[in-house]
Amino acid sequence: MLLKNIDLYAPEHVGLTDLLILGGAIAAVEKGLDVKIPGLEVVDAEGLIAAPGIVDHHNHFGGAGGEGAFNFRTPPAQFSTFVKAGITTAVGLLGTDGFSRSLTELLAKARALDIEGLSTWMYTGSYQLPGPTITGKVGHDIAWIDKVIGCKIALSDHRSSHPAVETIRALVSEARVAGMLSGKAGVVCVHMGSEASGLEPLREAVKGTGVPLSQFMPTHTTRCPELLDDAVAWVKAGGVADITADEKTPGAVARYVAEGADLSHVCFSSDGNGSMPRFDAAGNFAGMGVGDPASILQAIGDCARAGDAPLEKIFAFASANPAVWLKLPGKGRLEKGFDADLMILDKDYRLRTLIGRGRVMMRDGEVLAKGTFEA
Numbered sequence: 001m002l003l004k005n006i007d008l009y010a011p012e013h014v015g016l017t018d019l020l021i022l023g024g025a026i027a028a029v030e031k032g033l034d035v036k037i038p039g040l041e042v043v044d045a046e047g048l049i050a051a052p053g054i055v056d057h058h059n060h061f062g063g064a065g066g067e068g069a070f071n072f073r074t075p076p077a078q079f080s081t082f083v084k085a086g087i088t089t090a091v092g093l094l095g096t097d098g099f100s101r102s103l104t105e106l107l108a109k110a111r112a113l114d115i116e117g118l119s120t121w122m123y124t125g126s127y128q129l130p131g132p133t134i135t136g137k138v139g140h141d142i143a144w145i146d147k148v149i150g151c152k153i154a155l156s157d158h159r160s161s162h163p164a165v166e167t168i169r170a171l172v173s174e175a176r177v178a179g180m181l182s183g184k185a186g187v188v189c190v191h192m193g194s195e196a197s198g199l200e201p202l203r204e205a206v207k208g209t210g211v212p213l214s215q216f217m218p219t220h221t222t223r224c225p226e227l228l229d230d231a232v233a234w235v236k237a238g239g240v241a242d243i244t245a246d247e248k249t250p251g252a253v254a255r256y257v258a259e260g261a262d263l264s265h266v267c268f269s270s271d272g273n274g275s276m277p278r279f280d281a282a283g284n285f286a287g288m289g290v291g292d293p294a295s296i297l298q299a300i301g302d303c304a305r306a307g308d309a310p311l312e313k314i315f316a317f318a319s320a321n322p323a324v325w326l327k328l329p330g331k332g333r334l335e336k337g338f339d340a341d342l343m344i345l346d347k348d349y350r351l352r353t354l355i356g357r358g359r360v361m362m363r364d365g366e367v368l369a370k371g372t373f374e375a
Helices: 079-084 103-116 138-144 165-182 200-206 225-236 249-258 295-306 311-317 320-325
Strands: 002-009 013-022 025-030 042-044 049-052 054-059 087-092 119-125 148-155 187-192 216-219 241-244 266-269 275-279 285-290 342-345 351-356 359-363
Touching: 002 311, 054 241, 054 266, 054 295, 054 320, 079 087, 079 103, 079 351, 079 359, 087 103, 087 351, 103 119, 119 138, 138 148, 138 165, 148 165, 165 187, 165 200, 200 225, 225 241, 225 249, 241 249, 249 266, 249 295, 266 295, 266 311, 266 320, 295 311, 311 320
Parallel strands: 002 042, 002 049, 054 087, 087 119, 119 148, 148 187, 187 216, 216 241, 241 266
Antiparallel strands: 002 013, 013 025, 049 342, 275 285, 342 351, 351 359
């Protein structure tokens, strides 16, 4: 496929150019491409925007939930859900339920989605420490299982194991070394709650060591004002922070910009397909919702309209930034040699076409690619 006259964000703003896709990868990006290949589809994309496909690095595609009772366990995600949301890469993980949920089942789902057309990775572990593993050891999961790039824990949350600092230090060190040996990030994804301890246990865990703050990926950092304050300070000190995309996202981005933080250290994710429990003032379960994978795409548009950050930085929050910090090869950028994962948007930031690994999965708003058991 040859896209002509597209306004390209790689995510840096390239401007009007042509983009050639061959064999699932980006073959060329330059103005005035004149390519003669039999059967090559040429698309006049004038008036449209191309941006990297979304890298949703926190998605419960195998199902999640369980707070409230067994009937609150969310089902596995369908492939077309990702297509509609502009997601071309997803990282799966367990959540609260490290008891009935299985990492082998999550791994099988990751492989199934990959066959269907979504690029996938996953975390070992869950909220609990010690948490579930596939091989019996976190480091072995990361080192020996291709899809596993790191470990999941929970912190400063009433559903966490409230681990000691020494336990966190040992875990992040194990994950880091396993990642070094296998060429992976070895990141510890940290579900953050709203308890007063905030991110401080993570700071204490690496204090006096050579382990960087960026070995952790704290999530849900807009959960409460105090946690956002802590996350801004964390990023300014060299850490990486994730924003679960929702209506608070534009305000959080504005805060990072105002504080002069390095925006390449900020990521978006959806918490898609995860349960969204609501608790009353006394901490009692009060109801349940389900995370929407399309929240990232919505947040991109909301942040663009708010105008507090350049559009190229906004696209990077959901593509290049997580791809870099999680060391996802070939992902997050639209340049020669990278996977042909891209969104084509109109000027109102509505998804018109989605291409994943060179395959057109949505065209002009119509979903063309569906999962094995989808009608």
